[in-house]
Amino acid sequence: xxxxxxxxxxxxxxxxxxxxxxxxxxxxxxxxxxxxxxxxxxxxxxxxxxxxxxxxxxxxxxxxxxxxxxxxxxxxxxxxxxxxxxxxxxxxxxxxxxxxxxxxxxxxxxxxxxxxxxxxxxxxxxxxxxxxxxxxxxxxxxxxxxxxxxxxxxxxxxxxxxxxxxxxxxxxxxxxxxxxxxxxxxxxxxxxxxxxxxxxxxxxxxxxxxxxxxxxxxxxxxxxxxxxxxxxxxxxxxxxxxxxxxxxxxxxxxxxxxxxxxxxxxxxxxxxxxxxxxxxxxxxxxxxxxxxxxxxxxxxxxxxxxxxxxxxxxxxxxxxxxxxxxxxxxxxxxxxxxxxxxxxxxxxxxxxxxxxxxxxxxxxxxxxxxxxxxxxxxxxxxxxxxxxxxxxxxxxxxxxxxxxxxxxxxxxxxxxxxxxxxxxxxxxxxxxxxxxxxxxxxxxxxxxxxxxxxxxxxxxxxxxxxxxxxxxxxxxxxxxxxxxxxxxxxxxxxxxxxxxxxxxxxxxxxxxxxxxxxxxxxxxxxxxxxxxxxxxxxxxxxxxxxxxxxxxxxxxxxxxxxxxxxxxxxxxxxxxxxxxxxxxxxxxxxxxxxxxxxxxxxxxxxxxxxxxxxxxxxxxxxxxxxxxxxxxxxxxxxxxxxxxxxxxxxxxxxxxxxxxxxxxxxxxxxxxxxxxxxxxxxxxxxxxxxxxxxxxxxxxxxxxxxxxxxxxxxxxxxxxxxxxxxxxxxxxxxxxxxxxxxxxxxxxxxxxxxxxxxxxxxxxxxxxxxxxxxxxxxxxxxxxxxxxxxxxxxxxxxxxxxxxxxxxxxxxxxxxxxxxxxxxxxxxxxxxxxxxxxxxxxxxxxxxxxxxxxxxxxxxxxxxxxxxxxxxxxxxxxxxxxxxxxxxxxxxxxxxxxxxx
Amino acid sequence: xxxxxxxxxxxxxxxxxxxxxxxxxxxxxxxxxxxxxxxxxxxxxxxxxxxxxxxxxxxxxxxxxxxxxxxxxxxxxxxxxxxxxxxxxxxx
Numbered sequence: 001x002x003x004x005x006x007x008x009x010x011x012x013x014x015x016x017x018x019x020x021x022x023x024x025x026x027x028x029x030x031x032x033x034x035x036x037x038x039x040x041x042x043x044x045x046x047x048x049x050x051x052x053x054x055x056x057x058x059x060x061x062x063x064x065x066x067x068x069x070x071x072x073x074x075x076x077x078x079x080x081x082x083x084x085x086x087x088x089x090x091x092x093x094x095x096x097x098x099x100x101x102x103x104x105x106x107x108x109x110x111x112x113x114x115x116x117x118x119x120x121x122x123x124x125x126x127x128x129x130x131x132x133x134x135x136x137x138x139x140x141x142x143x144x145x146x147x148x149x150x151x152x153x154x155x156x157x158x159x160x161x162x163x164x165x166x167x168x169x170x171x172x173x174x175x176x177x178x179x180x181x182x183x184x185x186x187x188x189x190x191x192x193x194x195x196x197x198x199x200x201x202x203x204x205x206x207x208x209x210x211x212x213x214x215x216x217x218x219x220x221x222x223x224x225x226x227x228x229x230x231x232x233x234x235x236x237x238x239x240x241x242x243x244x245x246x247x248x249x250x251x252x253x254x255x256x257x258x259x260x261x262x263x264x265x266x267x268x269x270x271x272x273x274x275x276x277x278x279x280x281x282x283x284x285x286x287x288x289x290x291x292x293x294x295x296x297x298x299x300x301x302x303x304x305x306x307x308x309x310x311x312x313x314x315x316x317x318x319x320x321x322x323x324x325x326x327x328x329x330x331x332x333x334x335x336x337x338x339x340x341x342x343x344x345x346x347x348x349x350x351x352x353x354x355x356x357x358x359x360x361x362x363x364x365x366x367x368x369x370x371x372x373x374x375x376x377x378x379x380x381x382x383x384x385x386x387x388x389x390x391x392x393x394x395x396x397x398x399x400x401x402x403x404x405x406x407x408x409x410x411x412x413x414x415x416x417x418x419x420x421x422x423x424x425x426x427x428x429x430x431x432x433x434x435x436x437x438x439x440x441x442x443x444x445x446x447x448x449x450x451x452x453x454x455x456x457x458x459x460x461x462x463x464x465x466x467x468x469x470x471x472x473x474x475x476x477x478x479x480x481x482x483x484x485x486x487x488x489x490x491x492x493x494x495x496x497x498x499x500x501x502x503x504x505x506x507x508x509x510x511x512x513x514x515x516x517x518x519x520x521x522x523x524x525x526x527x528x529x530x531x532x533x534x535x536x537x538x539x540x541x542x543x544x545x546x547x548x549x550x551x552x553x554x555x556x557x558x559x560x561x562x563x564x565x566x567x568x569x570x571x572x573x574x575x576x577x578x579x580x581x582x583x584x585x586x587x588x589x590x591x592x593x594x595x596x597x598x599x600x601x602x603x604x605x606x607x608x609x610x611x612x613x614x615x616x617x618x619x620x621x622x623x624x625x626x627x628x629x630x631x632x633x634x635x636x637x638x639x640x641x642x643x644x645x646x647x648x649x650x651x652x653x654x655x656x657x658x659x660x661x662x663x664x665x666x667x668x669x670x671x672x673x674x675x676x677x678x679x680x681x682x683x684x685x686x687x688x689x690x691x692x693x694x695x696x697x698x699x700x701x702x703x704x705x706x707x708x709x710x711x712x713x714x715x716x717x718x719x720x721x722x723x724x725x726x727x728x729x730x731x732x733x734x735x736x737x738x739x740x741x742x743x744x745x746x747x748x749x750x751x752x753x754x755x756x757x758x759x760x761x762x763x764x765x766x767x768x769x770x771x772x773x774x775x776x777x778x779x780x781x782x783x784x785x786x787x788x789x790x791x792x793x794x795x796x797x798x799x800x801x802x803x804x805x806x807x808x809x810x811x812x813x814x815x816x817x818x819x820x821x822x823x824x825x826x827x828x829x830x831x832x833x834x835x836x837x838x839x840x841x842x843x844x845x846x847x848x849x850x851x852x853x854x855x856x857x858x859x860x861x862x863x864x865x866x867x868x869x870x871x872x873x874x875x876x877x878x879x880x881x882x883x884x885x886x887x888x889x890x891x892x893x894x895x896x897x898x899x900x901x
Numbered sequence: 902x903x904x905x906x907x908x909x910x911x912x913x914x915x916x917x918x919x920x921x922x923x924x925x926x927x928x929x930x931x932x933x934x935x936x937x938x939x940x941x942x943x944x945x946x947x948x949x950x951x952x953x954x955x956x957x958x959x960x961x962x963x964x965x966x967x968x969x970x971x972x973x974x975x976x977x978x979x980x981x982x983x984x985x986x987x988x989x990x991x992x993x
Contacts, residue, residue, distance in 0.1 A: 092931025243951035286973035
């Protein structure tokens with residue numbers, strides 16, 4: 001029986017290796033086809049939201065595939081925290097991921113180290129720091145994947161062959177993964193740092209591992225148990241039926257995993273760097289949590305069934321594999337194995353691409369540039385080769401390190417602990433990254449301080465205990481360094497609760513504290529001040545290019561660009577820029593815009609810090625200094641002030657010119673008026689003078705009857721009177737107009753003045769005017785010069801008597817009070833004044849018809865207007881009445897006015 | 902006479918209002934999620950209620966999870982629809 005079982009397993013192992021190789025070949029094929037399609041530009045499906053979402057599934061490594069069941073078998077529901085954290089981050093994509101992806105695309109970020117370094121003034125030091133942290137945190141994790149693949153192989157091997165035959169296996173797996181990664185990860189240096197082949201392959205792997213886990217889950221629930229109800233009973237009866245988390249651990253784990261999905265280098269790679277369209281994030285915001293949910297659905301059923309059916313010593317981390325195998329379901333076991341293999345390989349591939357990008361861009365390239373020294377501008381050879389070679393070597397180094405780590409430790413702890421240590425390690429980047437996106441005051445020094453503090457405490461509290469058992473460490477862990485108890489790594493500061501929660505609190509808390517404190521105390525460098533708004537205000541405005549000048553010509557820049565981008569792409573870029581400048585077919589001019597564009601494109605290949613160093617090296621325009629900015633600002637301010645002064649002067653000149661023009665017009669008008677006035681006065685004087693002269697000549701001739709003499713003398717007298725009246729009026733008007741008039745203001749009753757005016761104007765013979773008065777309204781006291789006001793009233797009443805040409809002329813005088821003014825309306829029952837003439841009647845010598853006989857010089861209303869003006873009132877023609885109507889407004893007496901208010 | 906907004910203007914205003922509310926919904930969703938997901942820790946950790954809690958709370962957590970996925974998908978769908986209504990994208 002034992003022999004027979006061994007044969008089946010051995011056969012399975014052979015089939016397994018064959019299946020595995022076939023699967024790998026399929027992945028190579030998928031990747032190669034995707035690359036070819038992308039090269040032909042048909043990458044729409046490859047770059048859709050679904051492939052994007054599936055590529056995010058590298059979050060689910062072998063730790064998830066095998067480890068989640070193990071985790072659930074040990075701690076019950078706690079395993080779900082690892083998936084709930086990312087779920088919350090994705091559901092809340094609007095807050096953080098949206099901005100992260102926008103900035104990542106706008107700034108052509110190549111890795112998380114590049115992102116943080118760009119934010120803090122393209123600092124190489126920060127980039128190196130984050131890279132080291134990433135390498136330290138990720139290498140053990142890659143080792144873990146190698147271990148899981150090896151262990152899962154071992155499950156299929158016959159017990160006696162395990163140790164010897166499988167020794168070489170991890171090396172082969174590592175070599176295969178390195179080959180795949182180098183082939184598809186460093187095929188070319190893409191300005192967008194996207195890898196269509198790799199993304200397609202991991203999307204396929206994502207589907208495989210989901211199907212595998214779901215298949216095992218369905219098998220467990222409906223075949224090994226009797227369906228959902230029985231599984232419920234099995235859970236309730238299992239060793240993990242109780243909630244086992246200590247307070248704070250649940251929240252702490254959710255936080256850590258939420259931070260990890262943002263900060264893990266491989267997650268950043270697929271989430272930000274490989275993102276081809278921001279809108280894909282909207283789909284991923286719900287589809288990725290759904291994927292995680294599907295990965296979790298059967299974890300607890302598999303765990304409790306494994307605990308129940310498999311022997312007590314069985315490794316729960318391998319239940320996914322051993323459960324189908326123990327039931328003789330070799331096909332399902334094979335599928336499960338491929339699922340685990342997919343989880344492990346996709347993680348290793350993307351993680352090593354991400355790490356190699358960081359290593360080559362932030363460690364190798366700066367070192368190489370520094371080594372080249374002053375001769376930067378005349379670099380010989382193709383820089384692309386250097387970059388690609390650096391990447392390939394970095395991939396080999398990363399995977400070799402992971403292999404060595406695996407060989408050295410031989411798998412010391414359960415899978416989950418390494419995963420969590422790696423998570424907390426990368427979470428140390430979160431304060432620098434998170435605050436950097438939302439707080440302009442965050443400085444480079446603060447970021448360095450936070451990273452160093454967090455890194456140190458993480459290494460002390462979490463990394464060190466991993467090496468438990470390595471002789472010299474034992475005393476350190478139990479008694480603390482130099483016997484100082486409160487410095488013991490696992491009980492830092494005497495925190496005796498959950499080791500993970502206290503390590504998280506200590507490292508991330510002190511990290512954040514140091515970061516904020518130092519940021520508050522330090523000044524950002526000019527380059528940081530320029531970069532901060534590009535990140536913090538990513539949605540508010542387009543980042544403006546930094547104004548820079550260049551010593552280098554376009555040709556030199558093109559040569560440099562060709563070395564990094566390749567001849568075709570560099571020439572295309574320059575041609576496009578030239579076209580933008582309207583110089584198609586020539587080299588573009590070296591504008592700040594061109595330099596900025598070039599640096600951005602280069603940054604996509606070699607990282608922001610390196611690109612900045614290269615462009616600066618060749619253009620000679622060192623990244624702006626404060627002095628430069630100040631100089632530019634000063635110059636601008638001076639120009640602005642000068643132009644403001646010019647503008648003010650111009651305005652002044654224009655105003656003066658306008659005033660002069662107005663004055664001139666007024667003078668001209670006055671001149672015309674004066675001429676007209678003189679000619680009118682002459683005319684008015686001449687008419688009576690002519691008749692006086694004519695009649696006096698007749699009288700002089702002598703031969704007249706006494707009646708005739710008397711009549712002519714009468715005429716002469718009348719005309720003389722008229723002349724006198726005219727001269728009186730003129731004099732009066734001139735006095736009024738010059739303001740020389742002396743007013744005798746008294747408080748009198750309006751009625752009294754009206755009585756006087758009516759009596760004076762109707763006493764003459766032949767005045768048949770009926771006057772209707774409003775005695776009640778007239779009982780109002782006004783403050784005025786009664787003689788002058790009476791003069792106005794007399795004029796109005798006389799006018800009515802003269803010009804009202806009806807059989808039974810009548811004048812109505814109405815009185816009203818409005819807004820502190822007394823309104824006196826004089827309305828007759830005549831024909832009124834035609835609308836077109838109403839504007840003229842108050843002018844001097846304005847007579848509407850030749851009614852000189854009526855004994856008026858046409859100055860009456862002009863005088864009235866002047867008088868009313870002096871008295872603080874007005875006189876207007878009142879339209880809309882049956883006959884001619886005038887409205888006089890006189891101020892109320894002051895006492896009355898106050899009472900009215 | 903008061904100028905009356907045209908039907909198109911009213912419609913555009915309504916669309917903009919709806920887009921803003923969708924944005925608010927997307928912003929608020931994670932808070933709902935955090936609140937719901939933290940409940941087991943508050944209710945169970947370190948108390949006697951922890952006994953036999955795995956099964957009911959497993960169901961609870963999956964229900965919360967599905968609810969969040971559903972709401973996120975619904976908001977995403979509505980946003981996509983309002984964006985394709987001919988108005989510009991809601992993103993500020």
